[in-house]
Amino acid sequence: MNQTASQSGSAVPVVPSLAQFHPLSAAEAKVVAHLQLGDFDRLGDGLRPEREDPERTVRADLLRCLILGSDGYRLHEKGLRLSGAWITGILDLEGCRIPRDIGLKDCHFEASPVLRSAIIDNLFLDGSALPGFQADRLEARGCLSLRGAIVTGEIRLPGARIGGSVEADGVSIASPGGIALDADGLETRGGVLLRGADVRGAINLSAVRLGGDVNAVGARFERPGEVVFNGDAIVAAGDLALRGATIIGETRLLGARFGGDVDCTSASLSQPGGYALRLNRTTIDGAFFLRQNATVEGALDLTATTIGAIDDEQTSWPKTGDLLLNRCQYGAFIGGPADAESRLDWLSRQTPDRWKADFWPQPYEQLSMVLREMGHDEDARAVLITKERLQRRARRARAKNPILRAFLGVVDAVLAVTLRYGRQPLLALVWLMLFWAIGTGVFAIAYRSGAMKPNSPVVLRSPEWTMCDLQRTQSRFMPSSGQDLTGRAEVGENQLTCFRNQPEAASYPEFSALMYSLDVLLPVASIGQKDYWRPDSMKPNGTFTLKYYFFQSVIGWALSLLAVAGFSGLVKSQ
Secondary structure, X not given: OOEEEOOOOOEEEOOOOHHHHOOOOHHHHHHHHHHOOOOOOOOOOOOOOOOOOOOOEEEHHXXXXXXXXXXXXXXXXXXXXXXXXXXXXXXXXXXOEOOOOEEEEOOEEOOXXXXXXXXXXXXXXXXXXXXXXXXXXXXXXXXXXXXXXXXXXXXEOOOOEEOOOEEOOOOEEEEEEEEEEEOOOOEEOOXXXXXXXXXXEEEEOOOOEXXXXXXXXXXXXXXXXXXXXXXXXXXXXXXXXXXXXXXXXXXXXXXXXXXXXXXXXXXXEEEEEEEEEEOOOOEEEEEEEEXXXXXXXXXXXXXXXXXXXXXXXXXXXXXXXXXXXXXXXXOOXXXXXXXXXXXXXXXXXXXXXXXXXXXXXXXXXXXXXXXXXXXXXXXXXXXXXXXXXXXHHHHHHHOOOHHHHHHHHHHHHHHHHHHOOOOOOXXXXXXXXXXXXXXHHHHHHHXXXXXXXXXXXXXXXXXXXXXXXXXXXXXXXXXXXXXXXXXXXXXXXXXXXXXXXXXXHHHOOOOOHHHHHHHHHOOOOOOOHHHHEEEOOOOOOHHHHHHHHHHHHHHHHHHHHHHHHHHHOOOOOO
């Protein structure tokens, strides 16, 4: 910008005299004659000219002269309003202070306007065609409006400070392979409005500070294979609205913060083989919406993201391998499925090995906590059981020793069947009851078939027991008495039945299969049945009954210890 030094040493713009622009074109003469009145706003029909027309051609230097004032010429308080002009040359207002609005709507600029470090009220370029726009460090007390503009180069707003909003609804920006909108470090009290915008090139909104929303509802951003929307470290008091947007390329928002929602309802996010949407370490105070046929083709990265709530649909989830949820924290599901089966399908779309990891336990713990807080206790437990199974599988895969790997496999299988890895310790009691019932049947059959005997050496040596092993027609010499004693069993009567029919056996404790099975099963209980009865391996079915006796004793010890460990939480993965 051309400047000169005043006597005080401060830089002031050099404004040429209006006389230097003579002769004026018909369009320029009309502008000069009427602009001071504040009622002039168009050339021709006011529509953007498609070609240069002497009736509409205005030099940019003349507009600069009128905006800044010259030879006693002062712009009307309404500022500059002009539409339908073909503007030649560069409108250079770099470093200028302009206490008026500038409205150059539906104009055609041959060169990019320059407003670097300028201080203005409001700037309206709605519907205009520009080869670019350079406004680094621009300060506007009001808004910067580019609604419906057609820009064939880069819009530069790094470090700009806007008192209102950057309004670019319906804007068309074409900068293929490069930066279409660079607003790094932008500060606005309002938001950035890109509703219905069509952008071919990258949008850089990194480190911006907004008092409102980033609103790109219905927009189309396109930069295949590259970052098309860079919002790293955005701090916005409102929403990120991408409803119905089509974004081809990576949308990256690392370490951002939104006071409202991130709304991807009906959006199409596409970056095959890469990241479609990265919200890594982003904080969303509101909700994250992914529903109504929204599509994500590429990775959805929610690593270490903090979200108030999630509202999504199963049909909108990314495919297997394209979801990252490690360290993601969220408060609730306010829409979409909230059952274990569906949400485990959601978590299964993570493939940690793709990202050089073996397993991420935190997403399962987070899901379980949220489901429990929502009142879905059974679903929460199912999630933790799945987490235990997968975590233990990953642990076995890390074991290099095949013997250790096999041992861990056996242990994990036992814990899965008996305790659900400690997440359902009451299941051990179910197993105890099952073996109690089985043992009751085994010992009842053994008793009826005579395969049980008294567990007393005195009784086993007594005639009441020994002679019941012979029928009445048989006899046996007893060395202890030196006599031949006759058997006591009736025809077809087994030794145990005969013994129970003896008057001398009336005082011997009765056998109860139910209590005997419980006595064998519970190692810490002493019901007394084992003290008086035991399987007789010399009788038919006795060998099997004796082996089962020992088996149930071991099972009882194991299940009792597992139940204690399960209730104490010793077998849960930490």
